[in-house]
Amino acid sequence: MTDTAIRDATPDQLVEHFDVLIVGAGISGIGAAHHLLEQCPDKQFVILETHASFGGTWRTHRYPGARSDSDLYTYGYRFKPWTGAPIAVKDEIMTYLGEVIEDEDLDRYIRYQHTIVSASWSSRENRWTLLVTRVDNGEQLRFTANFLWMCQGYYRHSVGHTPKWKGMDKFAGRIVHPQTWPDDLDYVGKRVIVIGSGATAATLIPALAPDCAHITMLQRSPTFFIIGRNVNEVADMLRDLEIPEDWIHEIVRRKLISDLGLLNQVALDYPDLAREELLKPIREILGEDFDVDTHFNPRYRPWQQRIAFVPDGDLFHGIKSGKASVVTDEIDSFTETGILLKSGATLEADIIITATGFDMNVLGDIDFSVDGVPLDYAKTVTYRGLMFTGIPNLVEVFGYFRASWTLRVDLIGDFVCRLLRHMDELGVSVVTPTLRDEDVRMELHPWIDPEDFNPGYLQRSLALLPQQGDKDPWRHSPNYQLEKQALPAADLDDGTLRFS
Numbered sequence: 001m002t003d004t005a006i007r008d009a010t011p012d013q014l015v016e017h018f019d020v021l022i023v024g025a026g027i028s029g030i031g032a033a034h035h036l037l038e039q040c041p042d043k044q045f046v047i048l049e050t051h052a053s054f055g056g057t058w059r060t061h062r063y064p065g066a067r068s069d070s071d072l073y074t075y076g077y078r079f080k081p082w083t084g085a086p087i088a089v090k091d092e093i094m095t096y097l098g099e100v101i102e103d104e105d106l107d108r109y110i111r112y113q114h115t116i117v118s119a120s121w122s123s124r125e126n127r128w129t130l131l132v133t134r135v136d137n138g139e140q141l142r143f144t145a146n147f148l149w150m151c152q153g154y155y156r157h158s159v160g161h162t163p164k165w166k167g168m169d170k171f172a173g174r175i176v177h178p179q180t181w182p183d184d185l186d187y188v189g190k191r192v193i194v195i196g197s198g199a200t201a202a203t204l205i206p207a208l209a210p211d212c213a214h215i216t217m218l219q220r221s222p223t224f225f226i227i228g229r230n231v232n233e234v235a236d237m238l239r240d241l242e243i244p245e246d247w248i249h250e251i252v253r254r255k256l257i258s259d260l261g262l263l264n265q266v267a268l269d270y271p272d273l274a275r276e277e278l279l280k281p282i283r284e285i286l287g288e289d290f291d292v293d294t295h296f297n298p299r300y301r302p303w304q305q306r307i308a309f310v311p312d313g314d315l316f317h318g319i320k321s322g323k324a325s326v327v328t329d330e331i332d333s334f335t336e337t338g339i340l341l342k343s344g345a346t347l348e349a350d351i352i353i354t355a356t357g358f359d360m361n362v363l364g365d366i367d368f369s370v371d372g373v374p375l376d377y378a379k380t381v382t383y384r385g386l387m388f389t390g391i392p393n394l395v396e397v398f399g400y401f402r403a404s405w406t407l408r409v410d411l412i413g414d415f416v417c418r419l420l421r422h423m424d425e426l427g428v429s430v431v432t433p434t435l436r437d438e439d440v441r442m443e444l445h446p447w448i449d450p451e452d453f454n455p456g457y458l459q460r461s462l463a464l465l466p467q468q469g470d471k472d473p474w475r476h477s478p479n480y481q482l483e484k485q486a487l488p489a490a491d492l493d494d495g496t497l498r499f500s
């Protein structure tokens with residue numbers, strides 16, 4: 001959206017102004033609102049959300065069994081104790097988020113069914129202007145804001161990623177993407193193929209297996225999983241001792257974060273040992289005759305992709321029971337009755353579920369411009385993985401992959417509130433990350449090093465994402481252990497944030 005288009009907008013449109021405008025009412029946006037209320041109570045803010053209700057990811061994903069793949073003690077906010085089993089299903093997470101909204105009366109601040117279409121920064125006015133479409137009646141609205149807090153998540157909600165395979169139109173059954181799960185899908189007694197081997201496939205298969213005739217996980221290559229009981233013994237022990245829930249939450253979080261740090265370190269320093277430790281329980285469930293190396297021993301290093309937690313090994317027990325099976329092969333084409341594989345084998349199916357991931361959304365698919373110039377996001381350099389050179393007054397929340405997303409929501413919440421208070425103290429209204437003379441020649445790298453973390457959706461979109469430098473604060477280090485020290489200690493006056 002350019003300044004010209006804004007000038008052309010209907011003159012009598014009501015323009016509402018806020019100090020801070022939060023994009024999205026998922027777990028990040030709700031967390032951002034909490035931090036603003038707690039740490040910057042004088043700031044006027046609003047949350048704009050496309051959907052008709054809150055939850056983001058947890059509202060969109062309605063397939064049977066949809067659940068977290070990390071524990072809720074760390075996926076929950078630091079300020080709201082989690083009191084259930086560590087791995088939670090979508091409804092439990094929605095209840096938790098609903099309670100946060102109710103506890104803090106956040107509904108007052110959320111405008112649902114508001115899609116932000118464009119955002120343009122004017123250095124003359126020192127503010128963002130947003131054009132917004134109401135989903136329910138098509139009305140066009142304008143908002144202005146001093147500061148944008150982007151909590152739009154990382155993937156497009158409206159449609160999932162489905163590769164195009166030969167002959168898909170010939171298949172006589174239904175093809176379903178888990179992100180747009182149809183309410184009327186009847187899988188009882190049906191032969192089902194799930195394409196994919198990520199957390200979604202690992203969730204769907206045990207959830208559907210009891211009711212369908214047979215379910216096959218068809219994967220091109222294997223994925224790592226962590227198997228464990230869906231209990232937290234420390235939490236249970238502390239509960240038996242009648243310790244208050246907020247203490248339990250804090251203690252269990254610290255323990256889990258420390259365990260995770262250890263696991264990450266072992267995976268990095270001793271990848272072979274980590275690999276064997278991850279495979280051991282799978283071998284134990286599936287038995288000696290099962291070819292674990294073909295189907296569950298990935299080509300990549302542990303933690304180069306997110307590792308999903310499989311509670312009680314349910315996926316593997318399904319395979320052991322014979323209700324589910326796994327095939328590692330490549331798709332040649334779809335046929336009228338199923339899938340022809342490159343090996344020449346065929347799989348028959350009534351329903352094919354494409355658990356093939358996401359398409360990334362870049363800044364909420366919002367048309368951004370700065371002083372009339374369309375934003376080239378990929379040309380920006382990130383400041384600590386949350387702000388970007390040349391983009392004034394904007395912070396984006398991009399959570400962790402190797403730890404719970406929400407740990408970063410809380411850290412960024414503290415950072416933004418500190419930054420806003422600092423700007424008030426300085427009496428300035430604009431902050432723009434800007435490379436200093438000593439930074440302009442630094443080496444630039446992709447947003448995430450593909451050697452370090454390389455899931456398909458990131459690989460597909462890396463060219464659209466900002467770059468990072470080879471030194472702080474221009475690095476994006478998606479590592480909670482480092483950031484929990486670095487972000488609170490970040491010197492806001494080191495010259496990399498230009499205030500005016």
Ligand SMILES: Cc1cc2nc3c(=O)[nH]c(=O)nc-3n(C[C@H](O)[C@H](O)[C@H](O)COP(=O)(O)OP(=O)(O)OC[C@H]3O[C@@H](n4cnc5c(N)ncnc54)[C@H](O)[C@@H]3O)c2cc1C
Nearest residue numbers: 024026027028050056057068069070116152153364404405
């Ligand atoms: C099935 C599933 C399980 C997962 N489990 C875990 C887990 O256990 N642990 C973990 O750490 N991560 C997990 N993730 C990753 C998960 O996406 C993040 O943890 C987190 O939910 C992201 O929250 P968010 O609020 O940042 O984004 P989202 O949940 O994507 O919400 C963003 C919101 O912004 C809105 N929005 C976007 N663009 C616009 C716009 N232009 N105008 C208005 N509104 C807009 C969207 O409608 C949406 O409601 C999981 C993901 C999936 C799909």
